[in-house]
Amino acid sequence: MIVLFTDYGLTDSYVGQLHAVIARAAPGEAVIDLLHHVPNHDIRAGAYLLPAYAAEFPEETVFICVVDPGVGSSRAPVMLRAFGQWFVGPDNGLFQLLARRDVDHQAYIIDWRPERLSHSFHGRDLFAPVAAMLARGEFPQASDTGLLGSAGSEWPDELAQVLMVDHFGNAITGVRAQTVSPDARLTVNQTVLPRARTFSDVPIGEAFWYENANGLIEIAVNQGSAAEKLAIRAGDPVELS
Template identity: 45%
Template sequence: MRPIVLATDYGTSGAYVGQLKSAIYTVAPGATIIDLTHELPEFNPRASAYLLASFLEYVPPESVIVGVVDPGVGSARLPVVLEGDGYAFTGPDNGLFSIVSRKLSKARWSEILLSSEPASNTFHGHDIFAPVAAKIASGLTPRLAPVPAEDRTGIQWPDDLHEIVLVDHFGNGVTGIRYRLSDQDRILKVHGEEIRYAQAFHCVGPGESLWYGNSNGLIEVAVREGSAAERFNLGVGEPVDFGAED
């Protein structure tokens, strides 16, 4: 059976994650479930799309990923499956899978054809995406219909998003900009403040700021032994950009 990976904005304080897993185990009692994250930016599939794409290398081969950041749940947006390179993703067609689809060769999109049993208007993760993922992981074939890639939400979004897409537990600000060696001499500007590159935290003194390429391949803003979010008033959606070279 293929592993099932969960990536949502549900948080962990309520019952939502447990209910999601229950829906999977009902279809696939022997499933292996990995909680990748339940702290994607809430209500924000655009920011979450860049994070999800950056996490792919940490996901086991052949995984089925349930992705849920779905502020439009219950609307006319399609429930979809994205497949490619041995991976499968189930979730809403709201741009959440748009960036990761660019990493897949021969990416294939399908609409999930709903059964006659009514789904709730507020919890498609439990009612649709988790059961479909469990079927795929078990080698079963859910009812799908191919849909064109060019019509998917987010297909026009840039490859790099010059914004903060996550503020983590340490107060670091993760951007949607891919890290490149050629950018090391450039100054990152946040709220008019200039932040210079450092390879790692030990390269600057306590309380000093830096930007670096994180383990997911994205540019991240930090303060050694402090909070960049507090220092620079960072939040999801805050613009960041490169200024002149140092």
């Protein structure tokens, strides 16, 4: 299974071109559009979201991960082996939390190059073919680096911030619920919120926080928009106490 995780959005042709390369290079392989709306260029948001989602996928899944504002520069293309899965993408911090959380990870600089490598679309020209090779059980030419570059090494283990707001208006943070006390209270924009198990446990229109289905702390409103009710935007800090 090949899983796509990018900031490409769905209104343009980028995702389709990725699919086309994979369909030719690994025909019959299941390809999953997991998330194409990582906030544009927000490597750090992607770094915290990726491990939460990846945990739902089986071993040997191959992820193509592209949040890559430095495409065409000297940042290295890498393959990361972590938690029995493969992650292919730029070495710009996007894999920082994955690597940190799996102390047995292995990182490789991708040396393989396609016949034609555009300057602006490594997702299509480099990462997709490499992922297809891995899905087929082949190993592209690569150098064992022992460790990833230092991008993101200063980021905390849990990011007490809203990473993104979903289309229901729920605000997803970079904090794993398992790392806080079960009766913690969350403060966002001067509002203190209690914890609930799920939406239907609070009255309609009321805000709360809960552990979402991927293990992250999320701020929500029963049948409403937390983003609207509490004026939350991506990047807003949260406090847990």
